[in-house]
Amino acid sequence: MVTQTDNLNVQATDESTTPRALVCDFRPGLEGVPAVQSSISYVDGKAGILEYRGIPIEELATRSTFLETSFLLIWGYLPTEAELAEFQHDIQFHRRLKFRIRDMMKCFPESGHPMDALQASAAALGLFYSRRALLDPSYIRAAVIRLLAKIPTMTAAFQMIRKGNDPIQPRDDLDYAANFLYMLSEREPDPLAARVFDTCLTLHAEHTINASTFSALVTASTMTDPYAVVASAVGTLAGPLHGGANEEVIEMLEAIGSVEAVEGFVDRAIAEKSRIMGFGHRVYKVKDPRATILQQLAEQLFDSLGHDRHYDIALELERVVADRLGHKGIYPNVDFYSGLVYRRLGIPTDLFTPVFAIARVSGWLAHWREQLAANRIFRPTQLYGGEHGVHYVPIDERGPVQLAP
Numbered sequence: 103m104v105t106q107t108d109n110l111n112v113q114a115t116d117e118s119t120t121p122r123a124l125v126c127d128f129r130p131g132l133e134g135v136p137a138v139q140s141s142i143s144y145v146d147g148k149a150g151i152l153e154y155r156g157i158p159i160e161e162l163a164t165r166s167t168f169l170e171t172s173f174l175l176i177w178g179y180l181p182t183e184a185e186l187a188e189f190q191h192d193i194q195f196h197r198r199l200k201f202r203i204r205d206m207m208k209c210f211p212e213s214g215h216p217m218d219a220l221q222a223s224a225a226a227l228g229l230f231y232s233r234r235a236l237l238d239p240s241y242i243r244a245a246v247i248r249l250l251a252k253i254p255t256m257t258a259a260f261q262m263i264r265k266g267n268d269p270i271q272p273r274d275d276l277d278y279a280a281n282f283l284y285m286l287s288e289r290e291p292d293p294l295a296a297r298v299f300d301t302c303l304t305l306h307a308e309h310t311i312n313a314s315t316f317s318a319l320v321t322a323s324t325m326t327d328p329y330a331v332v333a334s335a336v337g338t339l340a341g342p343l344h345g346g347a348n349e350e351v352i353e354m355l356e357a358i359g360s361v362e363a364v365e366g367f368v369d370r371a372i373a374e375k376s377r378i379m380g381f382g383h384r385v386y387k388v389k390d391p392r393a394t395i396l397q398q399l400a401e402q403l404f405d406s407l408g409h410d411r412h413y414d415i416a417l418e419l420e421r422v423v424a425d426r427l428g429h430k431g432i433y434p435n436v437d438f439y440s441g442l443v444y445r446r447l448g449i450p451t452d453l454f455t456p457v458f459a460i461a462r463v464s465g466w467l468a469h470w471r472e473q474l475a476a477n478r479i480f481r482p483t484q485l486y487g488g489e490h491g492v493h494y495v496p497i498d499e500r501g502p503v504q505l506a507p
């Protein structure tokens with residue numbers, strides 16, 4: 103049954119002109135419409151629960167590591183000691199980039215956004231590793247290893263290249279998180295910083311069918327290669343309503359400038375109906391559980407490495423937004439505190455979203471595997487709202503176009 107019919111000739115169409123019965127209401131943004139059956143992660147937005155393969159995010163954040171969690175997400179179970187050691191070893195072995203990939207990245211404009219560089223680099227992996235064998239388990243495993251291994255190296259390489267330096271080679275004695283921080287600065291990170299960063303990756307690894315994961319699934323459903331799957335997801339994650347919000351949170355906190363200015367900022371935003379970045383979520387109507395953990399991580403870092411005065415502004419902002427917009431379920435989401443953590447770790451602001459992508463590769467790959475196991479190409483329908491029977495008018499007979507207001 104169709105409910106949203108204003109100005110629409112309500113008829114679902116495909117390539118043929120045959121009308122088809124709609125099986126559900128039209129929901130802009132597909133809000134609440136199930137697109138897949140999945141057993142990878144679970145969110146209860148009213149209770150503030152997030153589970154990966156049934157395990158609460160709080161347990162994984164405190165007891166697991168990013169690579170162990172990635173194994174869990176992608177293969178569906180917690181690895182044995184030997185399986186985890188092999189997984190970590192293989193990823194470490196494949197971290198380096200071919201010199202031609204580095205040369206290709208050197209041709210990227212240094213003023214380009216790192217998310218665009220990452221999307222292009224991820225897609226280019228398909229050129230360098232072009233064999234496509236989606237029915238071969240060894241191909242699937244190799245693609246998983248390669249993407250988890252190389253996406254951080256490519257992110258760090260672009261950071262070095264745009265500063266006019268050569269990319270820093272990965273260091274085999276450093277684990278996944280510590281090595282990424284090292285490749286950004288050529289300095290071995292503080293152990294607390296490396297551990298906090300690893301936890302951040304775990305928190306961002308997966309989050310059901312959001313926009314970028316849906317994008318990955320649509321691409322995967324055509325049976326294309328996994329590099330195209332990840333590249334399309336990176337492109338989708340880049341937008342400010344999705345992964346790009348963490349970058350904008352920092353800009354917003356800087357623009358607010360002081361704790362005293364927070365109330366006025368929030369009241370103006372509400373009056374102007376503008377979005378307060380880092381708040382609100384399609385699913386969570388309470389504080390995002392990842393925001394709670396990230397806030398604790400931020401406090402640990404500030405205690406050890408020094409305070410950030412923007413944290414005081416953030417705390418006040420959380421208080422005032424809860425007061426003014428809490429009744430609409432608007433609370434901090436994952437992006438609200440992550441930027442403050444990343445900044446204290448020395449990560450440049452425009453790398454926040456690529457860091458999100460580094461983590462989310464494991465979720466995208468988990469969904470890619472799940473999609474391949476029961477694939478059906480995505481092909482939704484539409485509600486056609488245009489005209490019929492219109493005739494071509496030669497250019498010299500056309501009057502001015504009347505644009506709709």
Ligand code: CMC
Pocket residue numbers: 312342343344345346347376377378379380381382383384385427430432435436437
């Ligand atoms: N600031 C102020 N008001 C808000 C906000 C916000 N950040 N988010 C939602 N609202 C209001 C909105 O104006 C609307 O009010 P009303 O019913 O009076 O018109 C109501 O809440 C519902 O908004 P919506 O647009 O229907 O909600 P949505 O589910 O479509 O949007 C969202 C979800 C994340 C796009 C949105 O909350 C938003 O734009 N937030 C700011 C950007 C942001 O932080 N994005 C990161 C999302 S979490 C990580 C990720 O997914 O990557």
